[in-house]
Amino acid sequence: MSIGNSPEDDRPSIGRALQQARIAAGLTVEEVSSSTRVRIPIVHAVEQDDFSRCGGDVYARGHIRTLARAVGLDPEPLVEEYDADHGGRPAPTPAAPLFEAERIRSEPRRPNWTAAMVAAIVAVVGFVGFTLFSGEDEPSNTAQIAEGSKPDKTAAKPTATKPSDPKPVPSESAIAAAPRDKVTVKLSAERDESWISAKDHNGRLLFDGLLLQGESKTFQDKERIDLVLGNAGAIELFVNGKQVEDRFRPHQVERLSYTKGDPEAG
DSSP, X not given: OOOOOOHHHHSOOHHHHHHHHHHXXXXXXXXXXXXXXXXXXXXXXXXTTOOGGGXXXXXXXXXXXXXXXXXXXXXXXXXXXXXXXXXXXOOOOOOOGGGSTTGGGXXXXXXXXXXXXXXXXXXXXXXXXXXXXXXXXXXXXXXXXXXXXXXOTTOOOOOOOOOOOOOOOOOTTSOTTOOTTXXXXXXXXXXXXXXXXXXXXXXXXXXXXEEOTTOEEEEEESXXXXXXXXXXXXXXXXXXXXXXXXXXXXXXXXXXXEESSSOXXX
């Protein structure tokens, strides 16, 4: 008695599925490599289900997502199949409150010294004006006590002090309270979703997952933050309070490293 194959046995492998979709889309390996920035040897290796050249599970998932989108496939079923074949995805390390998105932006509210100064000036001017008007209302015979004397009308009048200009408001493109003795990185998926991976200087995984459109993540370390961006063109990047102006292409995989001071890609 023969045993029939299950539907899962007939499903093509990850590499075979990517290769079939590429051929069906009329694309060559060179064209896929050019559009995704994934090197030609790695494209060939992935299509042969050889993920050893990807550099690890994190990069392998990123390459699968990038190549799948380039040939018109939904990447999530392929990534799930990869995780099932390679022991599953590691659970993300719980982020401390310091690494949670946007919480690093909070800072103590400072006193509004400009408003206090203006209020003090108004009070002084009002008091002087009241004194002057009160002096004019006194009876005229008061001036006759000292005969021949007249009030000195050339007395100096109070000079109104011009309020100091308000201090400029920090730009919204900067990350509030970014300390100079640490490296602070903020990622915002403004144009599309993007898969990202972030590690600290010890190689500890801070985040590995999908950043949906409109979401942001902020990471901080005392020495260095290492990043992998699966869809770099969708990301707006801020490092140590400054926006990184590099424009990456959609679905481009980028590996970046930042330290303290002015942002410099590693």
